[in-house]
Amino acid sequence: MPDAPFVSSAFLRTLVAHAQGCGLPVDDLAEQAGIHRAWLEGQYEVPALAVEQLLYACEEAGAGRRFGCELVPGMATSSLQGLNILLDSAATVRASLECFIRYLPLVTNCVQVKLDTSASTAVLHLCRYRHEPHYYMLDAAVLSLVRNIARRAGKPPAQMFSQVRLTRQQAAGEWLQRFGVATAEGHWPSLHLVPQALDLPLPGANPFLHQRMLRQCQGTTLADERKDSLQLARHWLAAGDQPIERIAERLGYRQPSNFIRAFRKQFGVTPKQFRLTGVLAV
Template identity: 90%
Template sequence: MPDAPFVSSAFLRTLVAHAQGCGLPVERLVQQAGIARAWLEDQHEIPALAVEQLLYAFEAAGAGRSFGCELVPGMATSSLQGLNILLDSATTVRASLECFIRYLPLVTNCVQVSLEEAGCTAVLHLRRYRHQPHYYMLDAAVLSLVRNIARRAGKPPAQMFSQVSLTRLQAAGDCLQGWGVATVEGPWPSLHLVPHALDLPLPGANPFLHQRMLRQCQGTTLADERKDSLQLARHWLAAGDQPIERIAERLGYRQPSNFIRAFRKQFGVTPKQFRLAGALAL
């Protein structure tokens, strides 16, 4: 069956620290959401629905509409668990975004991120996975992406993004417009890059560091790397918006049949059977 939605304990710690700074009764609200305090201490995969309950509790307890926007500094420092180092050290914006899309499911699978290209333009989509995240989480994700992508390219956000689509409840519009980025309403958050943005080199590119971080993300052995790749395949199959052949290609399989055999050996079902089982469970 498809993996349950989760977020990292690092992101939960960011939420709790900010809520404490806002004067919210964090201890009581964390307990009400069914979140064990031990989950805050080490590296854990926290059930996304429990985090959603906590965010709604924060909102009911008086957290303002901009609560998610205010999470951005914490997102940049700890929530991605070192993933930012990998993204910063890539050679181009395209390479950085490809790493982000590939390895974000190791940190959280609450959103399905995809890059849509048309000619010289590109759009980064953040679609829901199993359920729509609270708008606090979406605001934090959108503003962090806009700020960090622009920072990596060494340009202000207005020179990297032509517009950003936001869902109806999101509050990130004022911040984005303050950065000179136009906003429109859409069914999910979408970041529209300016023409040729993907080809821009990153001033902080460091091939040695990048390869080191890649090895850390992929694991130290070929067997570990294949296992991680198949776990990513489960996430992409559950999201349901990519053909199986495309997933096989993204994971480095030259022939889809090789991917199907590896997947069946690991999980006991074919990718198609796994996807159908997930669809029936929704």
């Protein structure tokens, strides 16, 4: 029996925070959509249809066409904490994408991604799962993929994508054209990578870390994952080549202050104190 479509509570929090920033009556809209307040706390698989109802309610309440595009900066949330590290540490773009496609259902199955390598160039197809996603959701998915794939390869989006096809309703074309990426209309979104893009090595490749994160994605609990990611933070802090804010971002913390609290709770000192002294509280 297929799983019911769901969206992570972290994405829901991103959506709600952005709606609040737009001045929308979020509490009323969430109630109309059947969103439970408990879903905004912790880690939950929120029914995708309820999130879709909230998106439609936001649209009716005055959210503009670019609402989904504007969600992208908030997409690096705790729901992607382990997944981001896994994708960053892969050896090549191909390995990173294969992991993304395999483990995306840990975050959401609302939008599925398939990689087609039958043509001369590789194409990422976005597919629906048992319902038609609101175009806000599709805009957020497309722009997140374009931005993150290009970032991992260390190249501008225009050097990674020859074309991106969008549905008629989507507003992401404006952003893609700013990146220098050609767009066209399609029945479903698809991202066309330039030749040899899949074979590009990733600057952040780390075989040991990649295998470690693979093991986590294959069966550890969220608590174990968070504890392990904080252990990783210790190594990055000791290396001293990344700002604390960047480390927090790489581990999926939306706010550096949340990372600092979690680190202090785990180790008894702040990240800055550990970086300066290299000593953990006993």
